[in-house]
Amino acid sequence: MFTFLPAFAEGTGISVQAMSRVIGARDMSGLAAPIVASRVKSWGTWSTMTWAGLTSSIGLAMMLMGPPGVVIGLIVWGISRTAYLVSVSTWVADAVAYERRGRASGLLELTWAGAALGGLPLIGLLIDQVGWWAAPSALSLLGAPIALWSWRLGSRLNTQQVTTGPIASSYPDESANASSHTDGGRRSWMVDRSTMLAISGFALQAGSAQFIFFTHGLWLKDTYGFNPMKAGAAIMMIGLAEALSSSATSLFTDRLGKRNSVVLGSAVMAASFAALALFPAPRLLVGLGLLALAFLGFEFSIVSSMPLITELEPENRSATIGASTASGTATRALVTVVAGPLYVMTSFGFTMAIACAAAITGMSMTWFLVAEPS
DSSP: OGGGHHHHHHHHTOOHHHHHHHHHHHHHGGGGHHHHHHHHHHHOHHHHHHHHHHHHHHHHHHTTSHHHHHHHHHHHHHHHHHHHHHHHHHHHHHHSOGGGHHHHHHHHHHHHHHIIIIIHHHHHHHHHHTOTTHHHHHHHHHHHHHHHHHHHHHHHHHTSOOOSSTTOOSOTTTTTTHHHHSSOOSSOSOOOHHHHHHHHHHHHHHHHHHHHHHHHHHHHHHHHOOOHHHHHHHHHHHHHHHHHHHHHIIIIIHHHOHHHHHHHHHHHHHHHHHHHHHOSSOOHHHHHHHHHHHHHHHHHHHHHHHHHHHTTSGGGHHHHHHHHHHHHHHHHHHHHHHHHHHHHHSOHHHHHHHHHHHHHHHHHHHHHHOOOOO
16 A cells, blocks of 8 residues: 555545554554454464455455545454464464474465565556556455455365475474464463563564655655556566565575574665665666665565564464564554654655664664574
């Protein structure tokens, strides 16, 4: 949505500043993650993913009902996204041994890169040729059948043990112990200092990246005069960067170590932010390259942090995932609320300077204070 933020703001009649508050409210729905995490065991991971897909379709359809529908629909969609992320992360963590979990997370993240490569250009074309409302309409229509297909796939997986392929566990009894990993635990789960610091570092990374997520559509329009169709085409470069980053995660994160990979990705992201802060209006190819590099660094860092966080307290896995999701979501929501007014009142370069400072802080916290699980 951020790539096409100017078109959504113009089409709905909601100003950029007001839209930032709306998206901030959507992101605040991620605070429901601990509640979802506590219910994953009774609901089941695949059932949660299926219902999340169905309700996200409903939320997207509600966006067609005018400004109030945009607000309510985005909040519904945000809750659904949170439920999906918690459940799919829990499933992967329970199904895959830690020493191979970076590979699994990278392969899973390739789906997001595929959406950016194939989906965003089509969305940009729809918005440019039809109108802003065509995008949520098309996604809503696609969501329901995909959710039902997910239900059927989950039913098949529940009847057979996954023992082959890149996401198979190397522990024969791991599936039998999955319930103990996803019950949230009876003791206080956040007892380890490294866990708290890792979650805080994750939140800072997510917050720093949100500055570029929210403002890059505005920046492309104001600096290079991009319309939605051109923005959708340009975003293919970002999709390629995400695909490259996800592939690199699957290949190298387990070898380098999860913590080292998080720090490496954060350093790349911070360097890109610093360059954009110093040169906020470079030549088009340079600007797109720095934008793609920022996304690449973020993806590599955030995907590498997923297996790290899921193993910090394996006996309380879903609760840790829920807390991490909630903290990252709350940080993104806060940044979303301030990023729009900050961009309008100051400049893109100043916004990137703040993003750089947040990225460096999160990177330093992870490097010096977080221990790699053995």
